[in-house]
Amino acid sequence: MTETGIGARVHRKEDKRFLTGTGRYVDDLPLARATYAYFLRSPHAHAKIKKIDTTAAKAMPGVVEIFTGKDTADAKMGGLICGWVVKDKNGEPHKAPAHPVMALDTVRYVGDTVAMVVANSVDEAKDAAEAIKVDYEVKPANVDLARALDKGTPEVHPEAPGNLIYDWEIGVKADVDAAFAKAAHVTKLDLVNNRLIPNAMEPRAAAAEYDKGTGNYTLWSTSQNPHVLRLILSAFVLGIPEHKLRVVAPDVGGGFGSKIFCYNEETMVCWAASRVGRPIKWTAERAESFMTDAHGRDHVTHAELAMDKDGKFLALKVETIANMGAYLSTFSTAVPTYLYATLLAGQYTTPLIYANVKAAVTHTAPVDAYRGAGRPEATFVIETIVSKAAAELKMDTAELRRKNFIPKEAFPYQTPVALQYDSGNYPPIIDEAMKIADYKGFEARRAEAKKRGKLRGIGFSSYIEACGLAPSQVIGQLGGGVGQWESAQIKFNPTGNVQVITGSHSHGQGHETTFAQLVSDKLGVPIENIEVVHGDTSTTTFGMGTYGSRSLAVGGSAIMKATDKIIAKGKKVAAHLMEADVADVEFDNGTFKVAGTDKNVPLAQVVFAAYVPHNYPLAEVEPGMDENAFYDPANFVYPAGTQICEVEIDPDTGVVEVVAHTAVDDFGNIINPMIVEGQVHGGIVQGVGQALHEAAVYDKDTGQLLSGSYMDYRMPRAEDVPSFKLGYKVTPCPHNPLGVKGCGEAGAIAAPAAVMNAVHDALAPLGVKHVEMPATPLNVWQSIQGAQRAAAE
Amino acid sequence: MYDFAYHRPKTLADAAAALKGKDEARAMSGGMTLIPTLKQRLAKPSDVVDLGGIKELAGIKVEGSGVTIGAMTKHYDVSVSPDVKKTIPALAELAAMIGDPAVRNRGTIGGSVANSDPAADYPAAVVALNATINTNAGKHAADGFFKGLFETALKDGELITSVSFPKPEKAAYMKFRNPASRYAMVGVFVAKTKDGVRVAVTGAGPCVFRVKAMEDALSKNFSSAAIKDIKVPSKDLNSDIHGSAEYRAHLVGVMARRAVDAANK
Amino acid sequence: MEIKGEYKIAAPRDKVFAALNDQAVLQACIPGCETLEKLSDTEMTAKVRLRIGPVSAAFSGKVTLSDIDPPNGYKISGEGQGGVAGFAKGGAVVKLTEDGGDTVLTYDVDAQVGGKIAQVGARLIAGTAKKLADQFFGKFAESVGAPPPTSAA
Amino acid sequence: MTLSVAMTVNGKAVSGKVEARTLLVQFLRENLGMTGTHVGCDTSQCGACVVDVDGKSIKSCTMLAVQAEGTKVTTIEGLAPSADKLHPMQEAFRENHALQCGFCTPGMVMSAIDMVKRHNYKLDEATVRHELEGNLCRCTGYHNIVKAILAAAPAMKAAGV
Known part of the structure; x- marks a missing residue:
């Protein structure tokens, strides 16, 4: 391992610009003659638009143009699409209600877009928006997910009768029922997976410019996947030919899934730029982000686990209602099905699993992938029910897990829910986690806490994740509308420095460093001579972007393929330069050598020769040193791990404090441990946030978003968490060239169950059976009160 | 934000004049x-x-046995003032619990008291310590000053100049x-003075209020045990x-009992 | 949210009921009411300026009287658009019962707000609604029960 | 209402025309083109916009530009002593991987420097975590930010900044 190669804790190349205020986010871009967009949004969850009058608003100072849904309809603009077709039980494709770019005659959630004002300044645009008269006929709203599918609940779309998008299943119900009939013990669980708002610290933004001379559009967007955004805008929404639309995602301030999707604001900004003839800029206010960024999670689930007399899992049955919100966002349909139910085996040998998922539309913001996307929901179900089962069986929670882990020898392991786990070794992970967490010492700590009046609890969560969605063929069979490969290009300049062009996108994950490490390690080029280029459709090859912890496993592997091509070509050139046979040329640490001799030629010299081919095998080899690769993986990658959380609860106030949190993960080989640790830390805190703090709360009657600002949406703060204890076990991924798995979502996937299991453990002595997430002080206090009332009766 | 005419008077009289007769004029202290x-329009x-x-509005003075804090004194300055810490440490501690460091560097006691946000911290101290609110028009006793949700006894154009806090025997604030x-969901300020005990609650009601039953019990026995059965x-x-x-x-x-325990420490 | 309250008014029930239907009385009692114009016996348009602490918003909308059951009570409803602030609507079921020569007025308010005030001011909605209900009925009780009705409106 | 405003930003005298309603952060970003200071919320809670005004950290989204008249303002752009040397706090953030997407970072660094100075270069983990109550980060889980600040405190003392 070199100081900057694979496995090294290399400091990030991108940090300097972020630390000196010279990063460039969309809102930072200077655009000459820019206009500013402001979107008028519905204050109602459900209403018919009887009339929109923009006359007075159009006459306001500084107004350039005002557009409404009618303008987009007149222009025959396509609607926003859902890119994953899920087939229901009967083989029918999911119901696909229209998703107009701006509301036509009905608004369906608080924040639904009613009009776009373009003006010379943001303030003027806002002034004008206030002068738009909208006549609404307010209608009853469907907000409560648990009742969304009930008869008589207000309907969101005529295309989705009864608000049902699909009724989907996996597994054979009769087989599972038969197993339950024979079970010695059945544990039952009802739970809610609370709705979250992603809250990347940079609000979404878009800016667009139209060049009348060439007919080219440029859209700067806070996107995690600029090529996919361009594809959707070109093929489905705007009809601008792909080659006439350039999408640039510059520095992007976090995404967590919420910036994967194609939103109406960027669509409108792009479309309107050609109509107003000036650049248009839009940056969301945080209030808009709360209302309109795709939210995450939001399930209501009933689960049952059947066990034999020894605690061996026999079967698992899960019924879930998943909230889609008012419209189907880009990948929303896949999240509670293929990314959720296929993970319900967890780390266990449960032989039979049946899951039924009903997706419902409601008068709330669209819901789509958010850090983990389906997998946190699955892990929460499994790991909560396993801990509950252990408590019911009076068995050690780790012991029950261990008893049911898929054994090392069983890999590759075919689960009953479609996935085939490629690799893993779970027992050493939980052992290591228990060691780091000092599980043995827990009861002493609990007793000590009791003396201080605190209830201490411990909770486990052993998660499995399937990330790096793949292969394209399988995803296609499952209804996914895009390929799942990644592209890479290694472009040497004549002077020997390198541009690594990737189709994935970094918005905090550190690609500029990790990918440079790969290339530096593989080609022996000093890391400072390597520049990673991403995020601009005009300078990068088509790529799929960054989501689902795929960048390294898929994008990094593509880079490896491209470096292989460079080495292969370089060998031919080197062979010529050294007057040797290609078969005898070896490449090591930046130098081509003739095996068994001391003849060598450095890569830089080979590159120079390729660009200045004065002495060059032009008959056999093209000049230049620039190689492209596409990599389509053979399978998902399957990181796994165990987290152990310890909490202390103040029974007087209901406040839960996370006092210790351990995570041991198997991410396969690790390229930059520093960056991986950072991903785990951030993920854990988002998971702790879900477990204890965060909730998107809509008024159940009116559909008003009550947690619509940081005054009411409870973001985790530094004081809410301790420093974390991390550990690793490595089983390399067998099917990608780096042996890597994904690490971006793991923390957020495992943490909620670990925290909630600890909360339940702490509260068990008080007779509390179940606390719903988030375990806020109010919620915990009410649960304690409820248990005390029940005990008194 | 809508635009407005901005004034930055140098004297209290000029400030009062700038506000006078303008129904939609607003005084801004820390903002x-x-x-x-x-910003939300x-x-x-x-x-x-x-x-x-x-x-003239900023600054902390020790007067008699108590302290007088100028209306424009920042929360941070109160929180670190040796005079406040010495005279009424609970008041310095309260100031240190408001908002966050950057907010404490701008927010002022006068603004907090005049605003009477139901979840503001200072009103609890003002009432529990039986402070006097000094204005350009006279003085207000703490009792009766906070009249409801964002409502005080201040008249139009009346500006707080300072708040005078007498020194208690013991006091503590629990938030x-x-x-x-991070506003107070419930904040309880307990103060024991030679005239008796006062318990003021913020965050829980439309504005700060006193809990007479607790005050009576604590006047007899200033210990958390004395109020353990009192339910609000x-x-x-x-x-x-x-x-x-x-x-x-x-x-x-809970907060009242903890405040009493803290005051007794 | 729901808000209930009760006032004892030193006036006979018929008089109280009449006052509940008196546009001038209503205008004087609706907090912040700048104009109240009659469209019919049961419908009025209103302009209301509310100032709650730092927030100041002008609402325009209508006031409707329904379920009129003289002299036992009625329902008074209002809804207003507050521009960028959002909207507010609510209704109060008002019941009058005789208590000797006095009248006991009970009210049961159901209020909803939406838009920006709901989004950023959730913590203040219940308190504000209660304050406004108290102000309205308090002022009403005072104006109707006040001894010499020289300036009842 | 248009007003003239003049102040010192990162050691340089600057001036400009603003409206009364112009926020300090807007003046910095739009008039001066100094886009290092970010806006992450509209309720004055996230801390991405923290700058130093006359030695005190403040939220530049909650101060009018005209209120900064005559003050000395330091922003994230004004910390590094030279093009190839970072302020010890910036260096500690880099060293400890205390940033990911970088959006909250400017405010985080400004608050951290203020915190170290107020605590006279002596901090412990609990204090650092508590003092970060006005700064939100969604990426790092705070772990490495805390580590960086604890490392920076002695480094700042040693460097005399």
Whole structure:
């Protein structure tokens, strides 16, 4: 391992610009003659638009143009699409209600877009928006997910009768029922997976410019996947030919899934730029982000686990209602099905699993992938029910897990829910986690806490994740509308420095460093001579972007393929330069050598020769040193791990404090441990946030978003968490060239169950059976009160 | 934000003059509530009169056995003032619990008291310590000053100049933060003085209020045990997604007991 | 949210009921009411300026009287658009019962707000609604029960 | 209402025309083109916009530009002593991987420097975590930010900044 190669804790190349205020986010871009967009949004969850009058608003100072849904309809603009077709039980494709770019005659959630004002300044645009008269006929709203599918609940779309998008299943119900009939013990669980708002610290933004001379559009967007955004805008929404639309995602301030999707604001900004003839800029206010960024999670689930007399899992049955919100966002349909139910085996040998998922539309913001996307929901179900089962069986929670882990020898392991786990070794992970967490010492700590009046609890969560969605063929069979490969290009300049062009996108994950490490390690080029280029459709090859912890496993592997091509070509050139046979040329640490001799030629010299081919095998080899690769993986990658959380609860106030949190993960080989640790830390805190703090709360009657600002949406703060204890076990991924798995979502996937299991453990002595997430002080206090009332009766 | 006419008077008299006769003029002290409100376009003042240029309004003075804090004194300055820490340490501790460091560097005691936000911290201290609110028009006793949700006894154009806090024998403030906003969901200030005990609660009701039953019990026996069975009725208490009225009522008891224990330390 | 309250008014029930239907009385009692114009016996348009602490918003909308059951009570409803602030609507079921020569007025308010005030001011909604209800009925009780009705409106 | 405003930003005298309603952060970003200071919320809670005004950290989204008249303002752009040397706090953030997407970072660094100075270069983990109550980060889980600040405190003392 070199100081900057694979496995090294290399400091990030991108940090300097972020630390000196010279990063460039969309809102930072200077655009000459820019206009500013402001979107008028519905204050109602459900209403018919009887009339929109923009006359007075159009006459306001500084107004350039005002557009409404009618303008987009007149222009025959396509609607926003859902890119994953899920087939229901009967083989029918999911119901696909229209998703107009701006509301036509009905608004369906608080924040639904009613009009776009373009003006010379943001303030003027806002002034004008206030002068738009909208006549609404307010209608009853469907907000409560648990009742969304009930008869008589207000309907969101005529295309989705009864608000049902699909009724989907996996597994054979009769087989599972038969197993339950024979079970010695059945544990039952009802739970809610609370709705979250992603809250990347940079609000979404878009800016667009139209060049009348060439007919080219440029859209700067806070996107995690600029090529996919361009594809959707070109093929489905705007009809601008792909080659006439350039999408640039510059520095992007976090995404967590919420910036994967194609939103109406960027669509409108792009479309309107050609109509107003000036650049248009839009940056969301945080209030808009709360209302309109795709939210995450939001399930209501009933689960049952059947066990034999020894605690061996026999079967698992899960019924879930998943909230889609008012419209189907880009990948929303896949999240509670293929990314959720296929993970319900967890780390266990449960032989039979049946899951039924009903997706419902409601008068709330669209819901789509958010850090983990389906997998946190699955892990929460499994790991909560396993801990509950252990408590019911009076068995050690780790012991029950261990008893049911898929054994090392069983890999590759075919689960009953479609996935085939490629690799893993779970027992050493939980052992290591228990060691780091000092599980043995827990009861002493609990007793000590009791003396201080605190209830201490411990909770486990052993998660499995399937990330790096793949292969394209399988995803296609499952209804996914895009390929799942990644592209890479290694472009040497004549002077020997390198541009690594990737189709994935970094918005905090550190690609500029990790990918440079790969290339530096593989080609022996000093890391400072390597520049990673991403995020601009005009300078990068088509790529799929960054989501689902795929960048390294898929994008990094593509880079490896491209470096292989460079080495292969370089060998031919080197062979010529050294007057040797290609078969005898070896490449090591930046130098081509003739095996068994001391003849060598450095890569830089080979590159120079390729660009200045004065002495060059032009008959056999093209000049230049620039190689492209596409990599389509053979399978998902399957990181796994165990987290152990310890909490202390103040029974007087209901406040839960996370006092210790351990995570041991198997991410396969690790390229930059520093960056991986950072991903785990951030993920854990988002998971702790879900477990204890965060909730998107809509008024159940009116559909008003009550947690619509940081005054009411409870973001985790530094004081809410301790420093974390991390550990690793490595089983390399067998099917990608780096042996890597994904690490971006793991923390957020495992943490909620670990925290909630600890909360339940702490509260068990008080007779509390179940606390719903988030375990806020109010919620915990009410649960304690409820248990005390029940005990008194 | 809507635009407005901006004034930065140098004297109190000029400030009063700038506000006079203008129904939609607003005085701004630290601006920690006003500016966010204006950013949301939830108010459209014709004039904003920035009190930041009036030198006479800032500063902390020890007067008699108590302290007088100028209206424009920042929370941070109160929190670190040796005079406040020596005279009424609980008041310095309260100031250190407001908002966050950057907010404490701008927010002022005068603004907090004049605003009477139901979840502000200072009103609890003002009432529990039986402070005097000094204005350009005279003086107000603490009792009766806070009249309701964002309502005080201040008349139009009346500006707080300082708040005078007598030194208590013992005092402490316990705050249960709203988990999201960090405002007080329930804050209880307990003060034992030679005239008796006062217990003031903020965050729980439309404005700060006293709990007579606790005061009576604590006047006889200043220990948390003395109030352990006193329940505050939840009727008329605030309720939102973070806390029901019942929960707030319960927290008043918990925070009051903890405040008494802290005061006795 | 729901808000209930009760006032004892030193006036006979018929008089109280009449006052509940008196546009001038209503205008004087609706907090912040700048104009109240009659469209019919049961419908009025209103302009209301509310100032709650730092927030100041002008609402325009209508006031409707329904379920009129003289002299036992009625329902008074209002809804208003507050521009950028959002909207507010609510209704109060008002019941009058005789208590000797006095009248006991009970009210049961159901209020909703939406838009920006709901989004950023959730913590203040219940308190504000209660304050406004108290102000309205308090002022009403005072104006109707006040001894010499020289300036009842 | 248009007003003239003049102040010193990162050691340089600057001036400009603003409206009364112009926020300090807007003046910095739009008039001066100094886009290092970010806006992450509209309720004065996230801390991405923290700058130093006359030695005190403040939220530049909650101060009018005209209120900064005559003050000395330091922003994230004004910390590094030279093009190839970072301020010890910036260096500690880099060293400890205390940033990911970088959006909250400017405010985080400004608050951290203020915190170290107020605590006279002596901090412990609990204090650092508590003092970060006005700064939100969604990426790092705070772990490495805390580590960086604890490392920076002695480094700042040693460097005399």
